[in-house]
Amino acid sequence: MQAFTCLTVSVQPELDKVFKALADPTRRYLLDQLHEDNGLTLNELCRRVDMTRQSATQHLAVLEAANLVSTVRRGREKLHYLNPVPLHEMQERWVGKFERPRLHALSAVKRRAEENMSEKPSFVYVTYIESTPEKVWEALTDADITALYWGHRNESDWQEGSSWAHVRADGSGIADIKGEVVESKPPKRLVTSWYDPNGPEDQVPSRAAFDIQLYQGVVRLTVTHTDLADAKAHRDVSGGWAAVLSNLKSLLETGKPLSLEMSKAR
Known part of the structure; x- marks a missing residue:
């Protein structure tokens, strides 16, 4: 089966949110952490970025609003996942024909990270x-x-x-x-x-x-x-x-x- 790009509801407003979210170095670092180890809890992310729960929650809210991060509840915890779809849309719109191999590499890294999860969801x-x-x-x-x-x-x-x-x-x-x-x-x-x-x-x-x-x-x-x-x-x-x-x-x-x-x- 082939994978098809998921279209957003309104392209321009959604991309504005993506650019705003990516403009902050702390939020980029949070995405980097999820890229390396998908499915982290809030406490795990706080330890990695050395910030309070309140500050981390505010940054994650911006990332969720931009659809760069999705969450799934497992019992009393909330797991955070990198969602590459908005990045894929940006890549397709501007640099896709030049940088397509990099998107495939990102997809492969995300897939391997999800495959290595133990009790965490396998696919979101x-x-x-x-x-x-x-x-x-x-x-x-x-x-x-x-x-x-x-x-x-x-x-x-x-x-x-x-x-x-x-x-x-x-x-x-x-x-x-x-x-x-x-x-x-x-x-x-x-x-x-x-x-x-x-x-x-x-x-x-x-x-x-x-x-x-x-x-x-x-x-x-x-x-x-x-x-x-x-x-x-x-x-x-x-x-x-x-x-x-x-x-x-x-x-x-x-x-x-x-x-x-x-x-x-x-």
């Missing part, structure tokens, strides 16, 4: 959609809608403890993924386990969490995919989610999906 993806939480929830759970942008029908009653299946939309009835609905809180949060019905019997299911939040009048959708089997699974998931979520964003904002072949996207 954030996108912003001009829609409502209710419509985003419906797009994730309605079988007919998922067929439009995913090439598969997500079939379930979406009650906690129920089974769900990712069934090909070609009428064959073949399910490429099955699992259980672990958590269902419409229209805010959905967590599902994933396993390959044709895979080994001793496989450990992965888990995908969808967090839907209002953010400055639009929807911030965060997908966290954990417990991936190996580096190949991480590569597949990384490219797959980028394509699927870009297609979902296009469908909700324009009424039609992108011109992408999604029949094999997971």
